[in-house]
Amino acid sequence: MGTYGILLLASILLQEPDNPATLQIRVIEGEGAAYPLGGRATRGVTVQVSDQTGKPVEGVAVSFRLPDEGPSGTFSSGSRAEIATTKADGRASAWGMQWNRIEGPFEIRITAAKGQARAGTVCAVVLSKATMANDSPAPIKLARSHKWLWVSLAVVGGAGVAVALAALTRKSSVPAGTATTPTISAPTVAIGPP
Numbered sequence: 597m598g599t600y601g602i603l604l605l606a607s608i609l610l611q612e613p614d615n616p617a618t619l620q621i622r623v624i625e626g627e628g629a630a631y632p633l634g635g636r637a638t639r640g641v642t643v644q645v646s647d648q649t650g651k652p653v654e655g656v657a658v659s660f661r662l663p664d665e666g667p668s669g670t671f672s673s674g675s676r677a678e679i680a681t682t683k684a685d686g687r688a689s690a691w692g693m694q695w696n697r698i699e700g701p702f703e704i705r706i707t708a709a710k711g712q713a714r715a716g717t718v719c720a721v722v723l724s725k726a727t728m729a730n731d732s733p734a735p736i737k738l739a740r741s742h743k744w745l746w747v748s749l750a751v752v753g754g755a756g757v758a759v760a761l762a763a764l765t766r767k768s769s770v771p772a773g774t775a776t777t778p779t780i781s782a783p784t785v786a787i788g789p790p
Contacts, residue, residue: 600712610756615711619656623706624687630722633697637669640691641719645682646706652686653710660690663706667723668702669695682708701778 626641645656662668662676671678674691680688692703703718 599769609646616653616713617628617706618621618648619653619710619713619715620646620648620650621658621708621715621717623717625689625723626704626719628722629719630724633695633699633723633725635695637691637695638695638701639720640689640693641704642687642689643708643717645686645688645710645715645720652682652684654682654684654686656682656686656688656708656710658682658688659705659709661706662708663702664691666702667696667700668696678707689780697723698721 622644624644625639629637629639631637641660641672643658645653645658647653657682660678660680662670664676668676670676670693671690672694678690680690682688688708701720701722703714703720707716708714715749721770
């Protein structure tokens with residue numbers, strides 16, 4: 597074994613097996629969430645940290661940082677920064693943020709570090725007057741809660757168009773001077789799986 601081989605073996609033996617060469621960080625919950633002004637986040641931001649092969653990394657220090665100005669908030673500690681450690685699944689979370697009353701979008705800065713390896717990302721969030729109080733993103737909540745209302749309106753609207761077409765058809769086939777009375781029957785609405 598040459599000098600290069602001995603140096604390579606020594607460097608492998610001296611490396612800490614739990615410290616990955618690189619880290620990858622991915623937001624898995626909280627991206628694009630909309631929260632009410634002055635509310636508290638009952639769900640927060642969760643990230644997953646993995647090594648260069650995609651394997652989850654345990655024991656990574658993950659820092660979550662809220663903006664100092666504009667739309668923002670504080671963590672339960674009263675600070676704008678929170679540190680969590682990843683579990684065996686490589687996940688770390690920050691939640692329970694108390695939001696301020698300044699409307700608008702902002703980013704939570706997220707940094708992961710273990711040994712010499714570092715990674716960073718941001719999570720886009722918005723504070724809004726129009727957001728529902730349950731901390732769900734408003735567009736998704738609206739679409740789910742009014743789904744059957746929109747389906748019903750479409751069915752009733754379609755029935756109205758059918759009645760109008762029937763009246764026009766009937767009117768054109770009736771001799772001039774004859775009065776007609778359109779009849780409107782209740783539409784049939786079938787509710788089942790989409």
